[in-house]
Amino acid sequence: MKRLGLIVNPVAGLGGRVGLKGSDGAQTQTRALMLGAVPRAAARAAEALQALHGVAGDFELITCPGPMGADVARICALDPVVVDSNLRPDRSTHDSRENKDSGTTAGTVSAGFSNLGRTTAADTRRAAQAMRDLGVALLLFAGGDGTARDIAAAIGTNVPTLGIPAGVKMHSAVFTHHPRDAGILAVRALKNDALALRDAEVLDLDEEAYRNGDVAPRLYGYLRVPATPRHIQNRKAPSPATEAAQIDAIAADVVEQMRPDCLYVLGPGTTTRAIAARLGVAKTLVGVDVVQDGALIARDISEAELTRLVGISDARIVVSPIGGQGFLFGRGNQQLSPAVIRAVGLANIVVVATAEKLSTLGGEPLRVDSGDPELDTRLAGHVRIVTGYHERAVYRVM
Amino acid sequence: MNRVEPKPALRRFHQARWDEPILFELSQPGQRGVLPPEVEPALSAAVGDVAGSLPAGIRRDAPPALPEMAQLHVLRHYVRLSQENLGVDFNIDVGQGTCTMKYSPKVNDQIARSHKLAALHPLQDESTVQGILAIIYKLQEMLKAISGMDHVSLQPGAGSAAIWANVSMIRAYHAARGDTARDEVITTIFSHPSNAACAKTAGYKVITLYPDADGYPDLDALKAAVSERTAALLITNPEDTGIFNPRIDEFVNVVHGAGGLCSYDQANANGILGITRARDAGFDLCHFNLHKTFSTPHGCGGPAAGASCVTDALAPFLPRPVVAFDGQSFFLDDDRAQSIGKVRPFYGVAQNILKAYAWIMSLGADGLREVAEIAVLNNNYLMQKVLEIRGASAPYAKGKRRLEQVRYSWEQLSTDTGIHSEEIGYRAADFGTHYWTSHHPYVVPEPMTLEPTESYSQADLDEYAAILRQIAEEAYTQPEIVRTAPHNSTVHKTQPEPFDDPAQWAVTWRAYLRKTGQMKAAGGD
Numbered sequence: 001m002k003r004l005g006l007i008v009n010p011v012a013g014l015g016g017r018v019g020l021k022g023s024d025g026a027q028t029q030t031r032a033l034m035l036g037a038v039p040r041a042a043a044r045a046a047e048a049l050q051a052l053h054g055v056a057g058d059f060e061l062i063t064c065p066g067p068m069g070a071d072v073a074r075i076c077a078l079d080p081v082v083v084d085s086n087l088r089p090d091r092s093t094h095d096s097r098e099n100k101d102s103g104t105t106a107g108t109v110s111a112g113f114s115n116l117g118r119t120t121a122a123d124t125r126r127a128a129q130a131m132r133d134l135g136v137a138l139l140l141f142a143g144g145d146g147t148a149r150d151i152a153a154a155i156g157t158n159v160p161t162l163g164i165p166a167g168v169k170m171h172s173a174v175f176t177h178h179p180r181d182a183g184i185l186a187v188r189a190l191k192n193d194a195l196a197l198r199d200a201e202v203l204d205l206d207e208e209a210y211r212n213g214d215v216a217p218r219l220y221g222y223l224r225v226p227a228t229p230r231h232i233q234n235r236k237a238p239s240p241a242t243e244a245a246q247i248d249a250i251a252a253d254v255v256e257q258m259r260p261d262c263l264y265v266l267g268p269g270t271t272t273r274a275i276a277a278r279l280g281v282a283k284t285l286v287g288v289d290v291v292q293d294g295a296l297i298a299r300d301i302s303e304a305e306l307t308r309l310v311g312i313s314d315a316r317i318v319v320s321p322i323g324g325q326g327f328l329f330g331r332g333n334q335q336l337s338p339a340v341i342r343a344v345g346l347a348n349i350v351v352v353a354t355a356e357k358l359s360t361l362g363g364e365p366l367r368v369d370s371g372d373p374e375l376d377t378r379l380a381g382h383v384r385i386v387t388g389y390h391e392r393a394v395y396r397v398m
Numbered sequence: 399m400n401r402v403e404p405k406p407a408l409r410r411f412h413q414a415r416w417d418e419p420i421l422f423e424l425s426q427p428g429q430r431g432v433l434p435p436e437v438e439p440a441l442s443a444a445v446g447d448v449a450g451s452l453p454a455g456i457r458r459d460a461p462p463a464l465p466e467m468a469q470l471h472v473l474r475h476y477v478r479l480s481q482e483n484l485g486v487d488f489n490i491d492v493g494q495g496t497c498t499m500k501y502s503p504k505v506n507d508q509i510a511r512s513h514k515l516a517a518l519h520p521l522q523d524e525s526t527v528q529g530i531l532a533i534i535y536k537l538q539e540m541l542k543a544i545s546g547m548d549h550v551s552l553q554p555g556a557g558s559a560a561i562w563a564n565v566s567m568i569r570a571y572h573a574a575r576g577d578t579a580r581d582e583v584i585t586t587i588f589s590h591p592s593n594a595a596c597a598k599t600a601g602y603k604v605i606t607l608y609p610d611a612d613g614y615p616d617l618d619a620l621k622a623a624v625s626e627r628t629a630a631l632l633i634t635n636p637e638d639t640g641i642f643n644p645r646i647d648e649f650v651n652v653v654h655g656a657g658g659l660c661s662y663d664q665a666n667a668n669g670i671l672g673i674t675r676a677r678d679a680g681f682d683l684c685h686f687n688l689h690k691t692f693s694t695p696h697g698c699g700g701p702a703a704g705a706s707c708v709t710d711a712l713a714p715f716l717p718r719p720v721v722a723f724d725g726q727s728f729f730l731d732d733d734r735a736q737s738i739g740k741v742r743p744f745y746g747v748a749q750n751i752l753k754a755y756a757w758i759m760s761l762g763a764d765g766l767r768e769v770a771e772i773a774v775l776n777n778n779y780l781m782q783k784v785l786e787i788r789g790a791s792a793p794y795a796k797g798k799r800r801l802e803q804v805r806y807s808w809e810q811l812s813t814d815t816g817i818h819s820e821e822i823g824y825r826a827a828d829f830g831t832h833y834w835t836s837h838h839p840y841v842v843p844e845p846m847t848l849e850p851t852e853s854y855s856q857a858d859l860d861e862y863a864a865i866l867r868q869i870a871e872e873a874y875t876q877p878e879i880v881r882t883a884p885h886n887s888t889v890h891k892t893q894p895e896p897f898d899d900p901a902q903w904a905v906t907w908r909a910y911l912r913k914t915g916q917m918k919a920a921g922g923d
Contacts, residue, residue: 047816178816180881196899355587355606359841363611363794382622390603391594393587394623396616 002190003060004052005131005159006080007124007151009143010067012041012167042072044166044179045142049076051183059190062134064127083130121146125154132159138189138226140182142166145204148174152202152221157285160189160197161223173200174223185226196227198244199270199285201322203332219268219322219332222285246354247271249389251278254318254350263309264291265344267319267333271352275318288335303335310343317341318350326361328397329379330369338372346378351385358385358393365396408861408868411830412886414481421475422907425465431472463908482888484832486696490858492780493826493833495803495847496590496638498666498690506693506756510749520744524729530748531728534721537755538705544766545664545684546677547707552751553717555742556697557665557687558592560704561632564661564683565600566738567708567715568630571659574715574736580629580658586615587841588637590663602629613641613794620652628658635662636669638836638847639793640777640800650680659683659712667691668851669774669802672767676707683708692754703750717741772852773802776859780804780850783863787870789814793842803849805842812844817873817880819844824891825872825883829865 014028049072052059061080063069073080124141128151131139138160141147144167151161163175164182176182189195199222206218227244251274258264266272266289276283279294287300290309298309309315317340322332328351329336341349351366368379385393449457467475485491491499509515518527538550554560565583572580583597586607594604605623610616615633631653636642643649650660662676662684668691676684688694688703696702708716718737719730730745761769781804784790789811792804808819819835826833836845850859872879884890896902904910911917 177812177818180816180877356840358608359587362843363609363613382619384605384623387606390598392582392603392605394605394607394616394619396608396610396619 001058001060003062003131003134003136004186004190005128005134005136005139006045006049006061006063006069006073007127007131007139007141007143007147008041008045008064008067008069008072009124009141009147009166010039010041012143012147013044014039014168041142041166042067042075044164045069045072045140046076047179048140048142048164048183048186049073049078051180051187052076052078055187055190059137062131062136068123068127083127083134121150121153124150128154128159136160138162138186138195140164140186142179145169145172145202148172148202148223149204149220152223157199157222157224159224160195160226162186162189162225163223169205171203171205172223174202174225189226197224198227199223200225201269203322219286222270243354243356246356246388247274248278249391250352250354250386251275253386253389253391254352255279257350258294259314260293261314262292263297263313263315265289265306265310265315265317265336265340266291267317267336269320269322271320271354272318275352286332288333301335303337303340306335307337307339307343310340315344316348316350317344318352320352321357321361321366326364326366328366328368328383330371334371336370338370338375341370341375341379349383351383353385353387353393355387355393358387358395365398367398408864409830411828413827413830413888414478415888416478416482418475418478418482420907421465421467424467424471424475427466429466429468429471431467431469484827484830489831490854490862491832492848492850492854492859492862493823493831493846495805495834495849496666496837497696498668498687498802498849498851499696499853500668500693500851501853502693502695502753503757503760506753507695509756510752515748515752518748525727528728530752531721531730533755534746534748534751535723535728537751537758538721540755540758541686541705541707543763544667544671544675545686545707546675547684548710549708549713549716549720551706551716551720552703552746553740553742554685554704554706555747556702557685557690557704558596559741560685560687560706561592561596561661561663562599563704563706563717563738563741564685564708565596565602565630565632566741567683567706567712568659568661569600569602570715570736570738571712572629577657580627582625582627583630583632584620584623584628584653584658585632586634586637588615588639589632589634590638590665591837592665593632593634593661593663597630597632609639609794613639614643614645615649617645617648617652620649624652624656624658626657628653628656630659630661632661632663634665636801636803638803639795639805639842640669640803641795641798642669642801647679654680661685665690666802667770668849669770669777671770672763673770677709683712688750688754693757694750694753697750701747701750703747703754719745721745769852770802773850776850776852776854777802777804777848779856780848780859780863783859784848784866787863787867788874789870790846790866802851803847805836806846806848807842808844808846811870811873815873815877817877819846821880821883822846822866822869822873824887824889825869825880826865827884827887827889829868830887831862831865 056078061073061078063073063080063082065082070080070082124147128139132155136159140162141151142164147167148163162182162185164179165175176185201219202221202223204218204220247270250271254275255278266276266283268286268288273283273285276289276291279291281291281296283289284300288306289296290298290301317336319328319333319336321328368376370376380397382394383397385395387393486499515530518530534552538552541550554563581603582605583602584605584607585593588609594606597604607615607619607623631649633649635646653660659682662681664676664684665687667686671691684707686705688705689696694703714736715738717740718734719732720734722729722731778799781792781800784806785792789808791807791810793807808822812818823833823835834847836842836847869880902913904913
């Protein structure tokens, strides 16, 4: 019998309706509740679970205790298997991201903030790992970017995963448009052995900066999500196969243009990974790697090392805009520093992106935030983007 | 006396549902629709082995695996399918935006079906087909007046074939000047995708421009894109958003300044007939789809008819032969050394050319302009009604009017209710109307594209808007009705995954058998 995993982050989305732009941290969560915030993650999860009524009995629902899943599963008349009590709050495991919005709680949210036993990102991580070990066909989680980040940190792209949109910040491409879509996709995952999957970006903002009006999404990793973007927010490609084919076509074009002896500095992402794959080398998904004459010469390279390398050789930077905000530089690829970009030369930047990715920008320009305003000004204007084999887009950069 | 109850505001539509198998599944070995008589021995002896001259490579070893059925069963099959359809002749067909669905007068079908045309053979001597040659020639003259261009070819068998012919002429033009470094064609994301596809097929690199914040193609992006490698700009105006680009002549100037040519996609000229002309904006080439603006039926993949229109400078490269008139008679001019050659066997699709000719003749120049004016008026009337519906919007160029169509967005409704544009389409079928979203790429979220041409009455548009309003209301109050639609229609939901997987999709029965491992069992090859 197939297994479906469910993790609910009960505090996700607390800050949104009361204008706090996020729910990271105990203080924010407390303030949100004082301002009258109503926890909505469970309700969002319930909306998703409704779609599973038709297949109840045909699958095993694996979830966490209490408000992290079991409560809502029972409300929805699904009889869950609850993973063990390792998921109890454990203050000793607080990591550096203490009280991130994923900080889950074992208390009952409906009882009010006085009962909100603060927990840690580690709880979400452990739950995700437990579900991976139980071999779930799909892991559903109700939360926001912070929750996605924790799950990506725990299980990476090893388990099919899908986000029920319940957070304030949902920049990651792992959430469905609406909770109901997550339920529909879960049914498909349970019925269909060959559900197409794709790696999708997990992005998060620094909430403090966001509150001050500075939108600065960073790439934190990838999750493996069902490749049916009709129901996935942000990446509305009409056809994932087409997108995969487009990425391959981009790789074919870039590889065809490659010159002997030249260093190719490949930024993060699935598009640049496909370029490496075409050369027969395995690229890190989040790191910056370097290839030369078809061979990998540096993996997950640091900024200092990169500066040294490009200083002594002819080089090109191959980079893809990251996230729905379209940042080319300065988000998730800080290794590509102003010094590196200058040493390579502005004319030697190859930008790659699928047409669908550009479509998700909704007419907004690509952005650069290299940390060097003078360089950003020089990078602004219009850039040619490789969008397929012998296909280009000319697109505005700000 | 009893009165008949008035009809409700929305139709209580219910469509036939026949559970009809595929034609191949209905096949019964040995059944026949027609039994042709044996060939008489004397005739057979006189003609000899008619298949003998065929090369061995194109001769079948075994007969094709065609369905075997009696006439009644064939007829019944297709009549049933016709009842499971939502055709242009029985629904308010404004939901298939970009396709310019309009009424095609039946009298034109009757003329085209007449033996005077149907019995012609393309290999007849020119002197015996002066009538159809005259019609082709006169339609060319009309399209010259409509476009402002100097020459027209009606040889292409479809709109995309006309774009292909235009791209081929662009290539020949540059080659004739020894200008062989031009290997890039520029287009826009909201131009019809056939432009990019034809350029790519012709071997060009394709550069796509994205709209600026107002929804217009980005002129600065064009300036950044042009170079000594620019062969041409292929652009649609108004684009599929229905927004007319008023700076189109500036686009042309930028491309001309770089030595490139400009081709205007007027596949759909329904909003500009008699109002603007491609030539007046400086274009070198343009094309029309006769099945959109000029009322010939949509052939669902053909055969259709396209018109390629060019300036004098491009004329030497027109597809050959060219239908010409020497003052006495009409003839096929095949002596054209620089021609790109044929783009279709013989000369175009004569029936469609005739129907377009008849349609234009019935309207005259003033009538054509009136078509455009009513189409634009209808569209803006419908837009006003749609934008009053909760959850609907018209992205880009906020507050501005559109020409003949609008690409709307249900993004707000979808965010509020979880109902997608596709599902609204399924529900629309419950009220007996067709509805379409958008072709790729889905630049506009949750898109809907409506194009009410001049054919539809105010009552038609009111009914269509009322249907959309009803569905939006349902999405907000009882979304399950929409999500589980259709309820009263034949159509059923499609699973999108196989369409995305080349190993699963099949557009022929043979491919279906092969991909499902049934080929051997079915005795096919």
